Amino acid sequence: MSICLVARKIFGLSLMLLVIGGCPSSGENPTTQGIRPLRVATTTSTRDSGLMDVLQSMFEGQAGIELEVLAYGTGQALELGRRGDCDVLLTHAPEAERKFIEKGFGEGRREIMYNDFVIVGPMNDVAGISEADNVVDALKKIRRAKVSFTSRGDNSGTHMKEQTLWGRADIEPGGDWYISAGGGMAHTLRLANEKNSYLLIDRGTFLARRKQIQLTILFEGDPSLRNQYAAYCISPGKHPHVNHEAARRFVAFLASEKTQAAIADFGKEDFGQPLFFPNADSKTD
């Protein structure tokens, strides 16, 4: 019967694709049977610098808990947390984090590490920001010189910092000179590089990615350019289903002496300097 033939062939074809697909359909890792994977939402800068890979394999080895890393901008990561779609967060927007915790969504926040933001731009520095007195002055120079500036434009921690700084410079960003990239840190850096544009970026991602980039660091060192990362759990009070125990272990892991030492070492070999500076202390917010 031909209907059987057609059905059999289609079935066979699909089956073949499944066989090529191999592993079980739920996608669970057989080595960590029974333990729920921990879902961490973090920023693109920790992924794009390569740090998250190191932390992931350390944590999986030590705790025997599989980590699922979602890398979004801080704004989106916080939204994931608010909706209960992740268990723990590692982000870099202290103000937004505080509000998140005040509203009862998060708890057990610990500062983990910091680095700083820098302004990068074309080598010839048309706007002359390398001469600027402070970061507000640098932004004013960029605006006055009518050169282009690229923004993450994705409500990430870097974007929030940038907006705060524009506010302090009393400049409303927008218009032809202002390129809103709407993407992760590495993507935005590439875009700025193609457009020969100025850009606010965390030092870690820039150092990790600068091989293919012609832009150079033009302004740095202003105390208000500090970039603080913190980790915190989603409150089981708001979302009872979260993997709270594993989330707490992950935060404790990040603040542990061994992990802090690994963070301090990360990048030294490849980039000649550390990309992040550990600063976990014993207290939690």
Added chain:
Amino acid sequence: MNWGELWPILALSAQVSGIAVLISAVIGIPVGTWLGLTNARLRAVMRVLTHTGMALPPVVVGLLIYLLLSRSGPWGELGWLFSVQAMIFAQVILAIPFVVGITMNSVSAIPSDLALQLRGLGASDWQVRTSVLREASPGILLAVAAAVGRSISEVGAVLIVGGNIEDKTRVMTTAIVLETGQGNFEFALVLGGFLLIAAFGVNALILLLQRSQRLA
């Protein structure tokens, strides 16, 4: 670049798209066959609907499924967001209009005389349907090929509902987006090459099946 990362990505792509196409075929072929044999007015309505379905923007499907599956959404209890299940779900929604629409069109293109003649010769309803399906089988294979093409090349929906988690929900298309953004063009190009080979392979296979059908 790390070539070890390549295989899990290829395997996951094959798995997600394979299951999605299987589900689409199991549901879509009977529905499309029934519609192809039903009255012309209903078919005209369904033609508009399935053609709209074929033009569904994957990102919109992704967004809606995201909101549906999020823990704060109506189906949050399932815990499916950022999982293989969510990706398959999205791809079934995207692929099924192709299966239903193309199956319906090829079944309805079979001359109605055939059914009349068969009935005249004393064939049962079931025998009539089977014979019509046999006549329409090249078109149905085309429907499956279109479903494979749609699901394997789509990026908008799986990126949103899968979250692009390494070893878990990272498929060829989402890996290409990530690697291109990071400037790893070599890896992205290799993945693109595999994607093209997959599309070519599936279509070549369908063509061979169609030929063997015709000869049988």
